[in-house]
Amino acid sequence: MTTSHAVSRDDVMAYVDGELSADHRARVQSHLIGCDACRALAEELRAVSARLQAWQVDRGPAAMPRALQDALAAPPRGSGSRWAFGAGAMTWPRWGFAAASLAAVVLVGVIARPGGPIWRSASAPESQFGTMADARSAQAPAPTPPPAAEPSSTPPPAAPARSSVENLTPVEPARQTPVAGGVDGAKTTGSLQSLTPPPPSPPAPPPPPPAAPAEPLPKPSAPVVVAGASPIVGSAAASVEQRFLARAGERGAASGLADTTLTLAESTAPRRVDDRAPASEVRLTLVAGDPLVARASLEALARDLDGRLESAAASGGDVADRSTRGGSAGRAGGGGGLSFGGRVPEVLTLRVPVEQVETAMVRLRTLGEVRDESRQDVAVQAELAEATRQIADVERTEQDLASRRATADPSDVAGLDRAIRLTRDRLATLRADQATLHERQRFVTITITVR
Amino acid sequence: MRTDTDEALMLAFRSGERDAFAELFGRYRDPIWRFFRRRVLDETCAEELAQETFLAVLQAARRYQPSAAFRSYLFGIAFNVLMAWRRKTRRLGEQEMADLDPPDRTADPDQVLWVRDALAGLDAMDREVLMLREYEQLSYDEIAGAIGVPIGTVRSRLFRARMALREKLVAVPQPLGVEP
Numbered sequence: 369m370t371t372s373h374a375v376s377r378d379d380v381m382a383y384v385d386g387e388l389s390a391d392h393r394a395r396v397q398s399h400l401i402g403c404d405a406c407r408a409l410a411e412e413l414r415a416v417s418a419r420l421q422a423w424q425v426d427r428g429p430a431a432m433p434r435a436l437q438d439a440l441a442a443p444p445r446g447s448g449s450r451w452a453f454g455a456g457a458m459t460w461p462r463w464g465f466a467a468a469s470l471a472a473v474v475l476v477g478v479i480a481r482p483g484g485p486i487w488r489s490a491s492a493p494e495s496q497f498g499t500m501a502d503a504r505s506a507q508a509p510a511p512t513p514p515p516a517a518e519p520s521s522t523p524p525p526a527a528p529a530r531s532s533v534e535n536l537t538p539v540e541p542a543r544q545t546p547v548a549g550g551v552d553g554a555k556t557t558g559s560l561q562s563l564t565p566p567p568p569s570p571p572a573p574p575p576p577p578p579a580a581p582a583e584p585l586p587k588p589s590a591p592v593v594v595a596g597a598s599p600i601v602g603s604a605a606a607s608v609e610q611r612f613l614a615r616a617g618e619r620g621a622a623s624g625l626a627d628t629t630l631t632l633a634e635s636t637a638p639r640r641v642d643d644r645a646p647a648s649e650v651r652l653t654l655v656a657g658d659p660l661v662a663r664a665s666l667e668a669l670a671r672d673l674d675g676r677l678e679s680a681a682a683s684g685g686d687v688a689d690r691s692t693r694g695g696s697a698g699r700a701g702g703g704g705g706l707s708f709g710g711r712v713p714e715v716l717t718l719r720v721p722v723e724q725v726e727t728a729m730v731r732l733r734t735l736g737e738v739r740d741e742s743r744q745d746v747a748v749q750a751e752l753a754e755a756t757r758q759i760a761d762v763e764r765t766e767q768d769l770a771s772r773r774a775t776a777d778p779s780d781v782a783g784l785d786r787a788i789r790l791t792r793d794r795l796a797t798l799r800a801d802q803a804t805l806h807e808r809q810r811f812v813t814i815t816i817t818v819r
Numbered sequence: 820m821r822t823d824t825d826e827a828l829m830l831a832f833r834s835g836e837r838d839a840f841a842e843l844f845g846r847y848r849d850p851i852w853r854f855f856r857r858r859v860l861d862e863t864c865a866e867e868l869a870q871e872t873f874l875a876v877l878q879a880a881r882r883y884q885p886s887a888a889f890r891s892y893l894f895g896i897a898f899n900v901l902m903a904w905r906r907k908t909r910r911l912g913e914q915e916m917a918d919l920d921p922p923d924r925t926a927d928p929d930q931v932l933w934v935r936d937a938l939a940g941l942d943a944m945d946r947e948v949l950m951l952r953e954y955e956q957l958s959y960d961e962i963a964g965a966i967g968v969p970i971g972t973v974r975s976r977l978f979r980a981r982m983a984l985r986e987k988l989v990a991v992p993q994p995l996g997v998e999p
Contacts, residue, residue, distance in 0.1 A: 377978065378974050378975065378977075378978040381974070381977065381978050381981065382959070382974065385952070385959070387958065387959050412985050412988075413981055413985075415985075415988060416981050416984045416985050416988055417953060417981075419930070419933070419934065419984075419988060420934055420938075420949075420953045420954075420984070421953070422930035422931055422933070422934050423857070423930075423931050423934040423935060423954075425852075425853040425856045425857055426856075427849050427852070428848065428849060428852030428853070428856065428865075428866065428869065429848075429852070429866060430848070432841070432844055432848075433866075433870045433873075435870060435874065436844070436870060436873050436874060436877070439874055439877055439878075440837055440840060440841075440877060441837075770822075782849055785846060789846075
């Protein structure tokens with residue numbers, strides 16, 4: 369979705385939504401300053417969102433439903449680990465969930481509401497909107513999950529002891545692969561999330577037990593919202609659960625969250641980076657005898673120097689990460705090399721540690737003729753200082769919200785919890801932005817036009 | 820109140836800490852309720868579907884892997900519960916808005932009806948992406964994970980939905996005194 373503008377219209381939307389990386393956001397912001405049409409578009413998008421917020425919904429029942437309580441407290445069969453909840457509590461083996469789930473489903477079927485069965489008939493009040501089932505089935509091939517079975521229905525023959533509810537677990541959500549230093553590896557929460565929240569709810573039912581005295585907020589071990597994302601790739605598996613399990617097998621043992629935690633720890637760990645250092649950039653043209661061989665050599669060069677090679681054929685914020693980095697897989701397709709989709713990219717971006725740039729240049733000259741070489745230093749000190757300042761501000765906000773929550777009226781707790789979550793999201797994004805800027809200082813960006 | 824992340828709570832629950840699930844329920848009780856309440860006419864039915872969602876989370880806990888934000892996982896389950904229910908009720912693309920009272924009686928009913936009428940005119944998938952963004956406030960990544968589409972699809976559908984609503988916004992002036 370592009371126009372004659374330097375940025376696309378959906379990039380403007382992503383900017384308003386706070387979904388762009390620091391670099392991309394800066395480019396869009398710079399463009400908006402001089403483009404009336406895009407500024408007007410941004411305002412229109414904000415106006416639409418504001419109008420949509422007119423539809424607010426009352427709070428639902430406060431208490432945990434009886435069926436859920438029973439499922440949670442259902443006695444296990446056999447021995448197993450203890451509940452951490454209270455001394456001498458029931459044991460709860462992990463496999464006991466299956467038995468408890470069956471019991472829960474039966475229990476839900478037995479607990480009849482006054483006036484009718486729990487499970488609705490075809491004549492029951494329908495959706496507010498048209499069903500999306502037909503819309504989804506008309507999409508690119510998507511597996512059809514098994515229908516939600518009634519308690520008395522025959523369970524799926526493949527898993528006779530399992531509840532139909534289990535078949536509703538989704539595909540493994542998008543693997544949140546952070547790309548520290550990548551073009552769009554970090555995102556920020558933007559103005560759209562700061563729109564006026566829902567109006568205050570009516571007084572809540574009996575309040576929950578008072579909160580524990582305020583304690584210093586521990587830094588979350590992993591961000592609530594993880595920087596970076598992987599697009600979901602469609603699967604031909606027959607059921608939602610099969611897709612879930614298939615993808616878990618494809619990804620192997622490493623969990624995305626653990627990877628994310630590790631990567632963020634790497635990028636935010638104290639590094640001996642001088643915050644005053646600029647980001648160095650080199651541009652050159654490489655005339656190679658065989659461009660394909662040259663690109664393979666560039667990949668090897670990136671690996672050897674602990675750097676990264678990326679395709680610079682970007683169309684905006686949603687470019688798939690085609691980077692190859694010392695053994696780590698790129699996002700699209702999960703493979704370890706570059707995927708050019710059958711068309712040779714014209715421009716590549718090689719990032720190498722500052723101390724390796726001369727070695728990289730020497731090796732580049734062995735791959736072909738280097739022309740039109742230019743170097744420049746880009747000052748990122750101001751951006752870094754701003755990111756550091758914002759992090760400090762948001763951390764203070766987080767502490768303040770936590771303090772307020774400790775003594776808040778029960779009717780305000782949910783709103784404060786939401787604010788705390790949003791604040792933590794913002795913190796995670798800011799820290800990722802900071803890490804990106806540090807990486808720009810640590811790594812030299814070499815833009816190579818291969819001919 | 821526990822201050823663990825959602826993902827940490829799920830892992831704790833998987834290890835047997837029952838209060839971890841109770842904490843998660845407390846955090847997401849209202850968001851999940853509102854998810855269904857905006858999509859299902861009958862309040863009782865919405866309540867049941869919300870309950871079914873949490874039951875599914877409870878029952879799937881032993882297989883839970885924190886590979887992405889818990890919110891994406893949870894709303895993915897809610898979305899599947901909703902789809903299963905819609906298939907069961909066998910409705911085909913019709914909207915019934917005329918005899919419906921706005922859920923929130925403190926809001927301007929004209930504004931609410933405008934919103935719901937405008938949403939009803941959207942493509943079903945576009946509408947779902949838009950609602951997940953505007954009301955559940957999921958990120959693009961989380962929406963992609965929840966409904967199982969590429970993030971590029973999320974962007975394009977979200978943009979299309981907002982442009983369609985923008986047309987309606989122009990056609991129906993903002994009431995006096997209400998800021999856009």
